[in-house]
Amino acid sequence: MKHRASLLGGIAAIIATFVVFVIPFLFIILMAFKDRQQSALRDFSWPAGFHLWDNVVEVGQTRNWMMITAFINSSIITVASVTLLVVFAAMVGFVLARRRTRWNPLIEFLILAGLMVPPAVVPTIWVLQGLKLFGTIHGMILIEVAYNLPFSIILYRAFIATIPRDMDEAAVIDGARPLDVFFRVILPMLWPVTVTNIVVQSVGIFNDFTNPLYYLPGNANATVQLTLFNFQSQFSTAYNLLFTNILLITIPPLIVFLFFNRQIVAGMTAGAVKG
Amino acid sequence: MTAIAATTVEGKAPARKRRGSTYPGWFFLPAAIIYAVLFLAPTFASLYFSLTRWTLFDSVFIGLDNFAQFFREPFLIRGLVNTVLYAVITSGLKVVIGMALAIMLTSQIVARGYLRSVIFFPVLVSTVGVGITFTVLMHPTQGIINETLALFGIAGPGWLVDPRLALFSVALVDVWKGVGLATVIYIAGVVAIPKDYYEAARIDGATKWQNFLYVTLPLMRPATATVITLSFIGGLRTFDLIWAMTKGGPGFASDTVASVIYKQYQAGFYGLSTAGNVVLFVLIAILVVPLTMFLNRKQGHE
Numbered sequence: 001m002k003h004r005a006s007l008l009g010g011i012a013a014i015i016a017t018f019v020v021f022v023i024p025f026l027f028i029i030l031m032a033f034k035d036r037q038q039s040a041l042r043d044f045s046w047p048a049g050f051h052l053w054d055n056v057v058e059v060g061q062t063r064n065w066m067m068i069t070a071f072i073n074s075s076i077i078t079v080a081s082v083t084l085l086v087v088f089a090a091m092v093g094f095v096l097a098r099r100r101t102r103w104n105p106l107i108e109f110l111i112l113a114g115l116m117v118p119p120a121v122v123p124t125i126w127v128l129q130g131l132k133l134f135g136t137i138h139g140m141i142l143i144e145v146a147y148n149l150p151f152s153i154i155l156y157r158a159f160i161a162t163i164p165r166d167m168d169e170a171a172v173i174d175g176a177r178p179l180d181v182f183f184r185v186i187l188p189m190l191w192p193v194t195v196t197n198i199v200v201q202s203v204g205i206f207n208d209f210t211n212p213l214y215y216l217p218g219n220a221n222a223t224v225q226l227t228l229f230n231f232q233s234q235f236s237t238a239y240n241l242l243f244t245n246i247l248l249i250t251i252p253p254l255i256v257f258l259f260f261n262r263q264i265v266a267g268m269t270a271g272a273v274k275g
Numbered sequence: 276m277t278a279i280a281a282t283t284v285e286g287k288a289p290a291r292k293r294r295g296s297t298y299p300g301w302f303f304l305p306a307a308i309i310y311a312v313l314f315l316a317p318t319f320a321s322l323y324f325s326l327t328r329w330t331l332f333d334s335v336f337i338g339l340d341n342f343a344q345f346f347r348e349p350f351l352i353r354g355l356v357n358t359v360l361y362a363v364i365t366s367g368l369k370v371v372i373g374m375a376l377a378i379m380l381t382s383q384i385v386a387r388g389y390l391r392s393v394i395f396f397p398v399l400v401s402t403v404g405v406g407i408t409f410t411v412l413m414h415p416t417q418g419i420i421n422e423t424l425a426l427f428g429i430a431g432p433g434w435l436v437d438p439r440l441a442l443f444s445v446a447l448v449d450v451w452k453g454v455g456l457a458t459v460i461y462i463a464g465v466v467a468i469p470k471d472y473y474e475a476a477r478i479d480g481a482t483k484w485q486n487f488l489y490v491t492l493p494l495m496r497p498a499t500a501t502v503i504t505l506s507f508i509g510g511l512r513t514f515d516l517i518w519a520m521t522k523g524g525p526g527f528a529s530d531t532v533a534s535v536i537y538k539q540y541q542a543g544f545y546g547l548s549t550a551g552n553v554v555l556f557v558l559i560a561i562l563v564v565p566l567t568m569f570l571n572r573k574q575g576h577e
Contacts, residue, residue: 006383009379010386024409025396027408027411028408091306092306096303098297098298114310116563119317120318120549122321122540122548122552127317142309169297178302214540229403250400254399
């Protein structure tokens with residue numbers, strides 16, 4: 001009886017999640033396979049022909065290969081800012097967890113403030129202009145690092161607290177200097193949290209729309225999200241292209257997810273919940 | 276932050292000099308510089324610039340005029356109310372649904388891997404992509420949602436064109452997109468509960484419902500605190516989904532503080548836009564600080 005009940009429950013869950021979660025994705029995929037006329041109907045029908053490749057090519061060529069440029073820009077921003085985030089946040093988390101000083105409460109307050117306080121947009125543009133970084137990829141990378149540091153630091157700090165200090169001391173006795181201790185002993189042991197960090201931050205930064213909208217204006221440096229948004233107004237009738245675009249820019253986050261899927265829950269257990 | 280490094284090293288010397296050098300204060304520096312220049316400095320600058328009429332080159336001090344204007348405009352008040360409503364709805368639903376899904380997905384259920392992946396998948400899709408997709412699905416006459424409802428003889432509402440509904444429709448899509456992350460956090464919370472507690476409860480003859488109420492629920496408090504804090508702050512700041520789906524419309528029906536800030540920025544009212552930032556900042560401080568204090572205090576009782 002019990003088995004039967006759980007089987008029925010499982011089937012109900014599968015049907016419910018299929019309707020709520022899978023159908024919207026099937027819709028995106030089906031639309032990406034259609035030609036312009038059929039996609040204009042915006043219905044849940046089977047594609048009349050295989051037009052995915054034509055759509056991909058057309059999306060790619062639009063506005064002088066802007067989509068390709070955007071893909072490159074977004075990838076550079078994501079990889080660079082996630083790399084900096086991992087190293088800098090782990091450094092802060094390491095020292096913050098290991099050394100108690102009277103400055104710790106202030107640093108912890110600043111981290112919490114960074115999680116809560118919404119960035120002051122126009123003053124940030126003003127600062128970026130002063131530094132000649134407004135509208136540049138470099139500026140965008142530093143902005144993503146600044147905004148996402150607090151969350152990364154919290155994850156790292158909670159996890160480093162679970163690594164015994166004996167590790168550091170053994171390394172010091174073997175003659176390791178601080179940088180050796182950190183990069184060769186501690187950082188490798190942080191891998192579970194680093195994975196969580198890489199997944200969460202890279203998906204978030206690649207999918208970021210608001211910050212590039214403010215800090216990265218102009219077509220030369222457009223990111224994929226901005227390109228998609230502008231695409232929407234330009235091709236308001238070419239639904240096949242619009243949905244091909246959505247499908248294409250979902251691929252990189254999907255790859256990251258498939259790579260690290262199993263380790264996400266482990267990292268969350270280690271970091272977010274205990275923190 | 277250099278000051279921090281200097282004083283702490285001095286304070287610890289000389290007995291613990293060796294330990295101090297294993298954890299050098301300059302490890303804070305790269306993060307501190309980026310954070311101070313691009314986050315702290317603009318935040319403090321915003322306190323001044325919100326009191327000015329500002330063109331990015333010149334600023335004229337005008338006192339509290341921006342704030343007065345902010346609270347005089349009825350649609351700005353509407354934006355403020357919408358922001359709170361949106362945050363409460365989205366974080367509330369994410370807690371309830373996320374918790375239910377996590378309990379379901381940690382039990383012996385068929386197709387667990389499939390269910391986990393499917394629920395998490397929307398987290399990976401960009402907010403703009405989700406917004407565009409649901410704008411099409413929610414079209415009042417040609418959208419699939421209403422066409423399906425029509426098959427059952429139900430006249431579907433104008434999800435995004437009805438001013439009374441637009442904000443709620445966007446909030447529902449937000450939950451659809453974000454509930455996967457809440458579920459993962461809750462799964463981590465459920466997995467972390469030691470099995471002994473359930474065994475003890477079983478010996479005491481606890482029912483399934485009692486198990487949930489007296490073991491699972493209290494021990495998931497840290498996870499709940501994380502989910503509520505993250506999704507509530509996210510909800511208060513929400514911009515991208517609103518902008519992708521309704522641009523604050525119809526009229527100003529789904530405007531939030533964040534979309535008002537962007538509209539003022541676009542229109543070149545930089546001082547007013549910055550004042551909006553300060554209002555949002557104060558709103559978050561008033562609502563989130565007591566909330567986190569409450570959540571953490573309860574945690575201390577266990």
